[in-house]
Amino acid sequence: MSNGKVDGVPSICYVCKENCGIVVKEGIHGVHISGNPLHPVSKGFLCIRGKNYGQLHTSPLRLQRPLLKKGSGWQELSYPDALALLAERLTNIKNKYGPESVVFYKGESLKHQETSLYLNHLAHGFGTPNYITVGSLCHFAMTLGFKLTCGGMPSADYSRIKSAIVWGANPAVSLTRSGIALKKAVKNGLKLVVVDPSFTRTAKFADHHLSISPGTDGFLALAFIKYAIFNNHVKASLKLEHGWNDLCEMVSGIPMDELLGPTGIHIDQFESAASLLFCNTPGWVQTGSGLELQPGGVQTVRAIASLFTILDPDAVTSPMAYKLNGLPGTELYPPMPDPIGKEQWPLFYSNLGQGQGMCLPQAILENKPYPIKAMVVIGGNPLMTFPDSLKYLKAFEKLEFMAVFDLFKTATARAADLILPGASFLENLELIDYGRGGKPYLGLIQPAVKSTNGWPTWKFIFRLAHTLGLGEFLPWQENEEAIRHRLGSGQISFDDLMASPSSIIEYSPGDPRSGAWNTPDGKIHYKSDLVAETGNPPLPVPESFSLPYGTDDTFPFWLSTGDRVLSYQHSQFRESPACRSMMPEPLLDIHPDTASGLGIDDGTRVELGTRHGTISIKVRLTSEVRLDSLRLTHGWIGANANELTGLDHLDELSGFPWMRAVPARIEKIEKMKTVDNMENNESLDNLEEG
Ligand SMILES: Nc1nc2c(c(=O)[nH]1)N[C@H]1C(S)=C(S)[C@@H](COP(=O)(O)OP(=O)(O)OC[C@H]3O[C@@H](n4cnc5c(=O)[nH]c(N)nc54)[C@H](O)[C@@H]3O)O[C@H]1N2
Ligand SMILES: Nc1nc2c(c(=O)[nH]1)N[C@H]1C(S)=C(S)[C@@H](COP(=O)(O)OP(=O)(O)OC[C@H]3O[C@@H](n4cnc5c(=O)[nH]c(N)nc54)[C@H](O)[C@@H]3O)O[C@H]1N2
């Protein structure tokens, strides 16, 4: 399949949304992945996870056959038998409880492009509105905040912008390639302010690091807006936008020290960061999960989006996307009730078109608003990545049927009745549009290695549709046929993509409506009528983003759960020896001075507790975290961050859970107690088999 220009098969890394270009070679010593220097976006870059993905592909722990739960064990099935059983169980449940009682869930590993569309289409063809994704707790609260305010999230155009704020994000780790581009831009003169409680890898190359007190970002955004108004940094045209006067009046009515006070940022440092930003416009803002995984996340982001319009009043927020043909049969969808979560979070539904996964435990355990009885999970590990893991475990155990489609026997898979092995992305064929990331390119993930017993996602979805008698919705045998249909007779053909030595081709981005905000009326909505209709404050006022409670004597620390580390992708990559060696075990980051005050050393085992639960974990000392803060990454069986997070105080506008700025406590534990804790019955660890 090699085309002579690169030594191997050109494809695209599918681990994270950077989608770097790769070259894959399969030999007797396994799979070798290198960066593709011909790829116009990534130019040869490859991170540690991309480089070692071959270790996941060839891992002896990969699922080989479909497995059906039988008592306390598992019975192997052939794929056709497993699929027939899956279709039969889903059909029976549909007939008994209605199609809406079946949920199709898609995790982050399968991203948000073609696979999403296929699965959504299958769900709606089946008759259930409950197509739910990881968008219930990833990215979408941010998108919603920007969309409601100024039409969309901007991407960085370093040829235009002169300054940037990285806010509650750590691209140097989470978007490695973009992080490097940002660092290079800083070297070339871009002014950078990082707002983060921790002194992150990104903060290390910033002009200013504002070490904000966790959970107070909305206050800081309003402080910047107040500064801009007072110092005449607001372009006249903005004053004609919807609700400007109200916003202006609101921030003018709050004294600066009431805005800065909660943030803990000194006025001098604030003013020097503000002056750097407003003297270097246009400016760009990159937000991250540090903001959206908190109560009031959308309103915090609305305050930041409002600030963004002042920093770049000529920004373009229209999305960029390659035009593809639709899928057949959308007119054949049966009538459907509302998905779960629509009633509580109408804006989440009207903007994303999905159910909100935070409602699953209530629907399964209490039949509210109606019973959910079956679930198909593809490419996600919600028992590790959704809040209140134990509640989800209880809910999943109550389902009449659950199937998981994955590469590994994950915590979620172990809770299922049926496990179906998936192919790695090295075996997959899939179309990728880089437009969402602001780059007009269309690319193809190509099968680059021998197939294993696992099925590619498209195959699983197409065959399931067929077995369910829903073939008219996805009438193809192979994904190539589907992709050819999607591409039609447009600018780029399937054969062009296959022949490209980078597996990607540039398209003409069309003509974005320059200067226009991508809201329904083309105006900025500092004050949002849509938000008001939900009974929430139309302006991002302090009450709309203040945390329901803070730290206290019992829970004196701010805990951030889920901060990314280079070697892992959520719960993935523990099976890669190279990645595992970079961080062999779960660690809780604590400031050395805090630790010494508590009599804790590097490596001490502590009990880490929140209002929701406790885990036992080893301490790592680092002055990157604040004296009042703690930090841990998620995805560990044995120290699951989401046994510490809860389902209460979900964000009013998006339903997103509270995973950052969580009040917490730590206590040194003795050896015996550690053992007790490990054997605690109420833990997901029990799902791990010997
Ligand atoms: N290596 C790796 N990269 C990944 C992923 C991965 O699992 N591993 N996951 C990918 C996915 S799906 C996502 S969504 C992105 C997430 O990408 P990011 O949002 O860039 O990643 P995080 O590490 O979660 O960074 C959030 C930052 O928020 C900070 N923070 C915590 N609380 C607060 C607060 O109250 N205020 C402020 N201002 N900051 C706060 C944390 O200190 C942390 O530095 O990463 C993507 N990239
Ligand atoms: N406490 C806390 N929890 C969090 C977060 C946080 O910051 N803090 N972040 C949240 C965010 S932003 C996100 S995006 C979610 C991520 O949540 P998930 O989507 O659950 O993330 P992963 O753990 O990466 O699970 C992906 C699963 O897909 C499987 N997989 C990988 N590739 C393929 C494939 O090609 N085919 C199939 N069939 N399966 C595949 C992997 O083996 C893995 O089991 O976590 C959320 N949870």
Ligand code: SF4
């Ligand atoms: S940054 Fe790493 S994981 Fe993400 S696409 Fe690139 S190589 Fe893959």
Ligand SMILES: [Mo]
């Ligand atoms: Mo995410």
